[in-house]
Amino acid sequence: MDNLLSVRNLRTYFHLEEGVARVIDDVSLEVGRGQTTALVGESGCGKTMLALSILNLVPGPGKVVGGQIFFQEKNLLKLSDKEFQTLRGKDIAMVFQEPMSSFNPVLTVGFQIAESLIYHRNLSKEEATEEAINLLKKVEIPEPDLRFHDYPHQLSGGMRQRAMIAMGLSCKPKLLILDEPTTALDVTIQAQVLDLVKKIKEEEKLTIVLITHDLAIVEDLAEKVAIMYAGRIVETGSIKEIFLGCRHPYTGGLLASVPDLAHPREFLKAIRGTVPEPLNKPGGCPFHPRCERRIEPCDKAFPAEIRITETHSVGCYNPVDADLRR
Amino acid sequence: MGTDTGKQIRTPGQIALVRLRKHRMAIVGFWTLVVLYSLAIFAGFITPYSFDNEQRENSYTPPTRVHLVDSRGKLWPFIYSSRQEFDQFYNRIYSEDKSRAYPVEIFHRGDEYKFLGILKTDLHLFGVEEPARIYLLGADSRGRDLFSRILHGARISLSIGLIGVAISFILGMFLGGVSGYFGGKIDNLIMRSCEIVMMVPAFYLMLTLRATFPSNLSSVEVYFLIVVILSFIGWAGLARVVRGMALSLRDKEFVLAARACGVGHIKIILRHILPNLFSYIVVALTLSIPGYILGESALSLLGLGIQDPYASWGNLLSEAMAISEIHRHPWILIPGVFIFITVAAFNLLGDGLRDAFDPYKTILK
Numbered sequence: 001m002d003n004l005l006s007v008r009n010l011r012t013y014f015h016l017e018e019g020v021a022r023v024i025d026d027v028s029l030e031v032g033r034g035q036t037t038a039l040v041g042e043s044g045c046g047k048t049m050l051a052l053s054i055l056n057l058v059p060g061p062g063k064v065v066g067g068q069i070f071f072q073e074k075n076l077l078k079l080s081d082k083e084f085q086t087l088r089g090k091d092i093a094m095v096f097q098e099p100m101s102s103f104n105p106v107l108t109v110g111f112q113i114a115e116s117l118i119y120h121r122n123l124s125k126e127e128a129t130e131e132a133i134n135l136l137k138k139v140e141i142p143e144p145d146l147r148f149h150d151y152p153h154q155l156s157g158g159m160r161q162r163a164m165i166a167m168g169l170s171c172k173p174k175l176l177i178l179d180e181p182t183t184a185l186d187v188t189i190q191a192q193v194l195d196l197v198k199k200i201k202e203e204e205k206l207t208i209v210l211i212t213h214d215l216a217i218v219e220d221l222a223e224k225v226a227i228m229y230a231g232r233i234v235e236t237g238s239i240k241e242i243f244l245g246c247r248h249p250y251t252g253g254l255l256a257s258v259p260d261l262a263h264p265r266e267f268l269k270a271i272r273g274t275v276p277e278p279l280n281k282p283g284g285c286p287f288h289p290r291c292e293r294r295i296e297p298c299d300k301a302f303p304a305e306i307r308i309t310e311t312h313s314v315g316c317y318n319p320v321d322a323d324l325r326r
Numbered sequence: 327m328g329t330d331t332g333k334q335i336r337t338p339g340q341i342a343l344v345r346l347r348k349h350r351m352a353i354v355g356f357w358t359l360v361v362l363y364s365l366a367i368f369a370g371f372i373t374p375y376s377f378d379n380e381q382r383e384n385s386y387t388p389p390t391r392v393h394l395v396d397s398r399g400k401l402w403p404f405i406y407s408s409r410q411e412f413d414q415f416y417n418r419i420y421s422e423d424k425s426r427a428y429p430v431e432i433f434h435r436g437d438e439y440k441f442l443g444i445l446k447t448d449l450h451l452f453g454v455e456e457p458a459r460i461y462l463l464g465a466d467s468r469g470r471d472l473f474s475r476i477l478h479g480a481r482i483s484l485s486i487g488l489i490g491v492a493i494s495f496i497l498g499m500f501l502g503g504v505s506g507y508f509g510g511k512i513d514n515l516i517m518r519s520c521e522i523v524m525m526v527p528a529f530y531l532m533l534t535l536r537a538t539f540p541s542n543l544s545s546v547e548v549y550f551l552i553v554v555i556l557s558f559i560g561w562a563g564l565a566r567v568v569r570g571m572a573l574s575l576r577d578k579e580f581v582l583a584a585r586a587c588g589v590g591h592i593k594i595i596l597r598h599i600l601p602n603l604f605s606y607i608v609v610a611l612t613l614s615i616p617g618y619i620l621g622e623s624a625l626s627l628l629g630l631g632i633q634d635p636y637a638s639w640g641n642l643l644s645e646a647m648a649i650s651e652i653h654r655h656p657w658i659l660i661p662g663v664f665i666f667i668t669v670a671a672f673n674l675l676g677d678g679l680r681d682a683f684d685p686y687k688t689i690l691k
Binding site: 052055057059085086088089090093094096098101102103104106107112115116120164170171 | 583
């Protein structure tokens with residue numbers, strides 16, 4: 001299969017005084033060209049860290065300690081800083097989740113979009129300005145030539161998020177990572193931004209990695225889903241396979257905790273307990289203390305991946321019976 | 327934001343400017359500085375004599391009185407030339423020689439100078455015909471006009487502040503930015519060298535640095551030497567503050583976003599981090615210029631800076647180091663008044679800037 005990005009056995013650890021936090025623990029992920037892959041999980045499960053690892057931007061004491069990341073058959077972890085710098089923005093771009101703090105408050109929005117155009121595409125200032133205004137138009141910001149000169153605080157939340165996407169798109173990247181693109185927005189604006197993402201994906205033939213905890217967005221945008229829990233990917237599959245025939249108890253729990261408008265009288269089924277701290281992860285399957293289907297080997301070692309179909313795989317000793325769920 | 331439809335939203339800089347305009351003392355400081363710097367820039371034209379035009383027999387002539395009305399009631403500014411006698415202790419006693427009045431001419435032709443450093447001319451704003459001499463603020467030991475020398479000295483004293491501050495701020499901002507942004511070993515190295523510079527009392531450091539260079543340098547070399555010495559002392563304090571600010575800014579998401587766009591480290595420091603410190607830097611810059619002016623004055627006062635016949639406010643004051651001289655010719659203290667006014671003006675302006683940029687301050691009225 002034609003994979004634009006493939007992550008193999010990636011491990012990102014934070015070496016702290018209190019111990020080693022295994023934030024990304026043996027993660028493998030294939031992202032098909034032209035596909036939208038959703039990375040789903042609770043807060044703190046390592047979704048954003050996985051994205052930052054791909055861009056080699058892991059902050060502070062964190063470090064990628066093992067594994068491989070192939071992007072267009074190139075191992076990213078072998079690149080020098082300089083090579084990485086030219087790759088960022090140009091081949092892989094990322095849109096961050098907080099549109100307010102992701103813009104520098106003292107520079108105009110236009111300048112920040114034009115900036116990478118000047119660096120990566122060697123455009124003159126005038127050309128970059130023109131191109132940035134075009135990008136603002138593309139993300140459907142009204143009066144783009146006026147907004148170009150605005151400071152971030154002068155834009156509304158939705159506009160800022162659009163401008164963020166324009167910034168991500170500026171150098172026509174092959175892979176766009178969207179880190180919770182709609183979390184900070186209200187529902188109507190969310191829908192607009194999602195439509196925009198869909199439209200742009202069609203137009204630019206983008207490959208997208210969508211990081212989110214909102215399953216509704218996943219269903220709307222993605223073709224493939226990877227469920228993450230405590231630094232590991234526990235289940236991957238196509239939309240259909242996950243939403244209709246998930247096998248991992250955690251995925252089942254996530255899906256069950258979405259409010260169901262058809263049966264409003266039922267209680268929400270929350271997953272018991274909380275996500276383990278990265279410093280203090282339980283041995284074996286990290287989910288086992290919260291799992292209702294826990295069996296003998298669950299706390300010993302992480303289960304090997306079980307392939308169910310070509311695209312669907314799960315890491316669990318006692319997966320949910322597919323027929324039961326249907 | 328929401329309600330003010332149609333009203334232009336102001337940038338933080340514009341808001342600060344509006345506030346500054348309402349700050350009366352800051353405006354006084356600002357215009358004082360404008361006047362002082364214009365006097366320095368046009369010193370050649372405004373002063374009646376060049377800085378080294380001396381007439382030794384006129385040593386310590388007191389300030390010349392400008393008369394407006396003559397004995398016949400006619401209104402015209404004129405002066406009398408001064409006559410000197412000696413008393414029994416060989417002290418000079420000056421009096422006005424009323425035998426002939428010398429009119430104060432506007433656009434008088436006198437010593438040659440270069441207007442703004444380019445145009446050669448001998449036109450002065452005012453002057454009197456020889457042999458009379460006009461000493462608005464009195465004369466120094468060699469009979470040079472103190473007014474002319476103060477204005478020529480202002481060129482050196484006032485420009486050293488600006489150039490010195492520019493160099494040390496560029497240095498301090500860059501090193502502080504790098505230190506805070508990268509952290510780790512680089513940070514350690516830069517901060518420890520900062521502390522070493524700050525540890526030695528500034529004045530001793532200044533003297534020591536001056537002593538490491540030969541004493542027989544040309545005036546231009548001395549000028550640049552002083553600038554370098556003052557900048558070398560000045561960068562450390564700023565670097566420390568900038569470092570702290572850069573440290574808190576580097577973890578902001580917009581830095582990460584810029585990195586994800588493929589912007590390099592140095593460009594992030596220069597274009598994303600330092601502009602965030604702009605308001606602090608403007609204030610710190612204004613408030614630290616007086617330090618440089620005083621530093622130059624101190625070095626020149628001790629004879630380690632600008633050398634005679636070139637004038638700076640510091641070496642003009644060196645004549646006033648003996649109490650007896652001040653007692654007999656109090657006007658030689660006037661350069662000190664200029665230093666005082668300049669320092670006060672910079673502080674007033676800096677204070678106003680600080681208030682203007684303070685986001686928590688609301689202006690009543």
